[in-house]
Amino acid sequence: MPGPTELFVDFRTPVPGAEKALEAHMQAHRAYHARLRDEGKLLMCGPLLDGSGALVVLSVGSLQEAEAVTGNDPLVRHGVYKSRVMAWSVRTSREGLL
Numbered sequence: 001m002p003g004p005t006e007l008f009v010d011f012r013t014p015v016p017g018a019e020k021a022l023e024a025h026m027q028a029h030r031a032y033h034a035r036l037r038d039e040g041k042l043l044m045c046g047p048l049l050d051g052s053g054a055l056v057v058l059s060v061g062s063l064q065e066a067e068a069v070t071g072n073d074p075l076v077r078h079g080v081y082k083s084r085v086m087a088w089s090v091r092t093s094r095e096g097l098l
Contacts, residue, residue, distance in 0.1 A: 007043065008066035009088045010056035012081040021080045028074040041069060054081070063087055 036042035036058075045056040056073075058066050066085045070076055076083045 007088045007090055008058040008060060008063065008085055010058065010066070010070045010083050010085045011053060012056065012076070012083050013053040014081055015079050018080045021078050022075065025074040025078050025080060032073055036069065057088075058085075 033042055033045060041058055041060050043057045043059050045054065047054045056070065058069060060066050060069060063085065066087075070083045070085050073083075075081050
């Protein structure tokens with residue numbers, strides 16, 4: 001049975017007062033995420049339902065690459081979100097851990 005898969009989670013929190021920047025850069029953000037998805041780097045993403053931020057799950061080769069990918073997202077680059085990227089060792093129900 002294969003071991004755990006290492007992925008990277010980007011936890012994003014909104015920067016107060018960045019609403020205009022959000023509107024201005026949302027189209028570029030969506031295009032960037034579409035490209036990452038097509039490259040197999042973006043596995044899933046979305047806002048937290050309580051409005052406290054968003055999560056992005058990446059499959060890339062290293063923490064440094066995940067931080068670079070995140071830093072190039074227009075919403076992070078233009079100060080709409082602060083980002084914290086962490087390595088995540090995923091265990092699935094197939095491995096009997098859930």
